[in-house]
Amino acid sequence: MKNLEIADLFYNIAEILEIKEENPFRVRSYRKVGQVLETLTEDVFKIYERGCLAALQEIPGVGEAIARKIEEILKTGRLEYYEKLKTSVPPGLVALLSIPEIGPKTARLLYDRLKITSIEELEKAIKEHKVRELPGMGAKTEDNILRGIDLLRRRKERLPLGVAQPIAQGIIEALKVLPEAEQVIYAGSLRRMKETVGDIDILVSSTKPEAVMDAFTTLPQITEVLSKGKTKSSVIAEKGTQIDVRVVEPQSFGAAIQYFTGSKEHNIKLRELAIHKELKINEYGVFRVKTGEKIAGRTEEEVYSVLDLPWVPPELREDRGEIEAAKANRLPILIEISDIKGDLHVHTNWSDGTHTITEMVERAERKGYQYLAITDHSYSLRIAGGLSEERLKEQIREIGKLNEKIDKFEILSGIEVDIKRDGSLDYSDDLLKQLDIVIAAIHSGFKMDMEAMTLRIIKAMRNKYVNIIAHPTGRIIGERDPYQVDIEQQIMAAAETGTFLEINAFPDRLDLKDIHAQTAKEKGVLLCLGTDAHNIMHLDLMFYGVATARRGWLERKDLLNTLPVEKLMEKLRQKRS
Secondary structure, eight states, rough: OOOOHHEEEEEEEEHHHHHHTTOHHHHHHHHHHHHHHHHHSSOOOHHHHHHHHHEEEEEEEEHHHHHHHHHHHHHHSSHHHHHHHTTHHHHHOOOOOOTTTTHHHHHHHHHHHHHOSHHHHHHHHHHTTTTTSSSOOOOHHHHHHHHHHHHHHHHHHHHHHHHHHHHHHHHHHHHHTTTOOOOEEOOHHHHOOSEESSSSEEEEOOOOOHHHHHHTTTTTOOEEEEEOOEEEEEEEOOOEEEEEEEEEEGGGGHHHHHHHHHOOHHHHHEEEEOOOOOHEEEEEEEETTTTTOOOESSHHHHHOOOOOOOOOGGGGGTTSSSSHHTTOOOOOOOOGGGGGGGEEEEEETTTOSSSSSSHHHHEEEEHHHHHHHOOOBTTTTTGTTTTHHHHHHHHHHHHHHHHHSSSSSSSEEEEEEETTTTSOOOOOOOHHTTTSSEEEOOOOOOOOOHHHHHHHHHHHHHTOHHHOSTTOOOOOOTTTTOOOOOOHHHHHHHHTTTTTEEEOOSTOOBHHHHHHHHHHHHHTTOOEEEOOOGGGGGGHHHHHHHHHHHHHTTTGBBBGGSSSSHHHHHHHHTTOO
């Protein structure tokens, strides 16, 4: 069983315990382990092979008891504790909890009063207006639940980037070791780094396709073979994901990867350019129409070059002006992961993180960063261990002491301060001004109308100590739609007040999304990247933030945390002056 499957099992345990109204601490601990396993960058089985229980306990949030459960799953494919736990609640209630807008109390009420144990039964009850008659319910509740069901179904149709990319990468690593495989790469919307992905397409360059197909269809992570051919096979893997692998001749690999990367709209524009040059372009190459002579196809660069274009980065291939920019030699020099000098949104065990400040800093130093901003939660978010004013002052002093002990690295004292419903902040200005960096964010009151929500955020921006608005639309991909906010007004207010907008790199968020990031750039707003890390491994999620920034046409100059630490501190202080 792979990381995602084990993560799902622990999520289910948390849901059942919540239904049973067990200790909230136990519920959170199981949910946190699920989140850690879901974002783990290394195969949990390989970790276990390296050192059994001791190695598993190095995973954030995994103590001896959880490690033994993971060991049982890895050895037997099941967990006895979970099998018994499932029998303690009515079947189907866990499925109801997968619907955004339904918590354990609502699920229990639906079962106790209406004997509802499936999504289909729930939809039927809503259509018959039975749900609105229950205590604490109403017509608005029914509408919210229907929206949650729609969101759930959309989530099942497409995987978040942070789930799809590791699945694809695992397949690629397995195929790369084959002597018959010359090149292996994923294509489609995944290569374009879209925030959600449908089927996964992988291309292999080889002159011996049968050997590649044999190896692919027998990989351990494959649960079902849908079809197997000489040059193309389709399978079902983790999370019910369909993966298609195509093998092409080396001389056509560039044309194939260009064609199957897409997007459809981008490729149509390329074909139109080819027609004007009396050329034909397809997955096999570029050909002269009159003679059938093949003139390009081994590399992507060849394909673009014969059309008098520079190579276009995959993230830009959405027909949003990239062809025109390429013609005019105005393509942006996109941000690279190596340009990032530090992470500006990080949590520690002072609030709801797993690791100490020192452990987070050590990991950041190993990544080659120059700085790290410690931004634990503020007091209002008590469920996340939000810091009281005294605790925050204590943390500021602790960070000061740590900075005295380390060279060539700067720990920034910061906070992720809650924006209250009226736009005021959790702490006084006298306390905020003692911090190096202040991130303001919304964690409650998501259902305010657009005007009220927009004014709420803009009021926070007008506070001279607020540097950054975190996850500016509040969405969680596949789980929660953005709250109603006028993003154009928010961007304009950021430009006016000198406030930075975050691209939250956590793959469940990726907020701001690409098109909003591009709009912010056009309005002269500087953005920043933060992983929202809650353990040391989450620092690696910067990859997804950079991918979103690239889709937003962002360059080094457009992002705050490409600056060296001295210039970063200057930027952060500008608003206060």
